[in-house]
Amino acid sequence: MTILVIFVAYALLLSAALAAAGHSSRSSLPNTTGIPRRPPARILIVGATGGTGRQLVLRALERGLKVTALVRDPSKLEVKHPDLTIVRGDVLDYASVEAAVRSQDAVVSALGHRQFFYPTRILSQGTANIVKAMEAHGVTRIVCETSLGIGDSAGRMGLYYTLFTIPLILPFYFWDKARQERIIAESHAEWVIVRPGVLTNGPGRKRTRHGRGIGNFLWTVRIPRADVADFMLNQLASNEYLRAAPGVC
Ligand SMILES: NC(=O)c1ccc[n+]([C@@H]2O[C@H](COP(=O)([O-])OP(=O)(O)OC[C@H]3O[C@@H](n4cnc5c(N)ncnc54)[C@H](OP(=O)(O)O)[C@@H]3O)[C@@H](O)[C@H]2O)c1
Numbered sequence: 001m002t003i004l005v006i007f008v009a010y011a012l013l014l015s016a017a018l019a020a021a022g023h024s025s026r027s028s029l030p031n032t033t034g035i036p037r038r039p040p041a042r043i044l045i046v047g048a049t050g051g052t053g054r055q056l057v058l059r060a061l062e063r064g065l066k067v068t069a070l071v072r073d074p075s076k077l078e079v080k081h082p083d084l085t086i087v088r089g090d091v092l093d094y095a096s097v098e099a100a101v102r103s104q105d106a107v108v109s110a111l112g113h114r115q116f117f118y119p120t121r122i123l124s125q126g127t128a129n130i131v132k133a134m135e136a137h138g139v140t141r142i143v144c145e146t147s148l149g150i151g152d153s154a155g156r157m158g159l160y161y162t163l164f165t166i167p168l169i170l171p172f173y174f175w176d177k178a179r180q181e182r183i184i185a186e187s188h189a190e191w192v193i194v195r196p197g198v199l200t201n202g203p204g205r206k207r208t209r210h211g212r213g214i215g216n217f218l219w220t221v222r223i224p225r226a227d228v229a230d231f232m233l234n235q236l237a238s239n240e241y242l243r244a245a246p247g248v249c
Pocket residue numbers: 046047048049050051052053070071072073076089090091092110111112113114122126145146147148196197198199200225
C-alpha cells in the first residue's frame with residue numbers, strides 16, 4: 001500500500017514537472033494575425049522513415065509540395081517520386097541538418113525514437129540543431145510533433161498514461177520532449193507544436209478535434225497518424241495556431 005501511494009505521488013509530481021517544463025500558452029507571444037500565409041513550395045521532413053513521417057511524405061507529395069526527407073537510412077523510405085529528394089543525415093549532426101535545411105521554405109518534424117529507458121537529448125538536441133540551421137538560412141516556419149502530456153496538456157493523455165505509461169516507461173523520453181518544446185517556443189521561428197494523443201496506424205478519419213483543452217484526464221485519446229500528418233501539413237499555410245501547441249485527437 002505504501003509503495004502504491006509513493007508511486008502515485010511520484011507519477012503526479014512527474015506530471016506537474018512536465019507541465020512546468022513544457023510549453024504553456026501563457027508564455028507564448030500572442031498570435032496577432034489570423035491571415036493565412038502562402039503555402040510553402042519546398043519542405044524538409046524530419047523523421048520521414050517513422051510512422052507519422054511516412055504519412056507526412058506521402059501526403060505532402062499528394063499536395064504537390066517538393067519534399068526533402070532527412071533520414072539516417074535511405075533504404076527505409078521506400079517511396080519514389082520525382083518531387084521527393086532523400087538525403088542521408090542525423091539530427092545530432094549539425095552539418096547534415098544544415099545542408100538539408102538550406103533552401104527549404106519550412107520544416108516539419110516527426111522526430112522520435114525508442115531509447116526510452118535512460119536519459120537522452122535526441123529530441124531536444126536534434127531540434128536545437130534544426131532551429132539553429134533554420135535561423136542560419138532564414139527558414140521561418142517549423143511544425144513539430146510532440147505529445148499530449150507535456151506543458152499545459154499535462155495529464156491529458158488519460159489516467160492510464162499519467163499514472164502508468166509515462167512514469168514507468170517514458171519519464172526520460174517525456175522529459176526530453178518538454179525540453180524540445182521549450183527550445184522551439186524560445187526560438188525566433190514561426191512555430192506550431194502539434195500534440196497528438198496515442199497514435200494509431202488506421203486510415204485517416206478526417207474528423208480531427210484540435211485546440212487547447214483537447215485530450216482527457218481519464219480516458220486515453222487516440223488519433224491515426226494519417227490525420228496527424230494532414231493536420232501538421234495544414235499548419236504550414238495557416239496562422240490559426242501560430243506559436244501555439246494545439247492538442248489533436
Ligand atoms: N506512439 C504514440 O502513441 C505517440 C503518441 C503521441 C506522440 N508521439 C510522438 O510522435 C512522434 C512521432 O511518432 P511515430 O511513432 O510516428 O514516429 P517513429 O516511428 O518513432 O519515428 C521516429 C522517426 O525519427 C527518426 N529519428 C530518430 N532519431 C533520429 C536521428 N538521430 N536523426 C534523424 N532521424 C532520427 C527515426 O528514424 P529511424 O527510422 O532511422 O529510426 C524515425 O524516422 C514522436 O515524437 C512520438 O514520441 C507518439
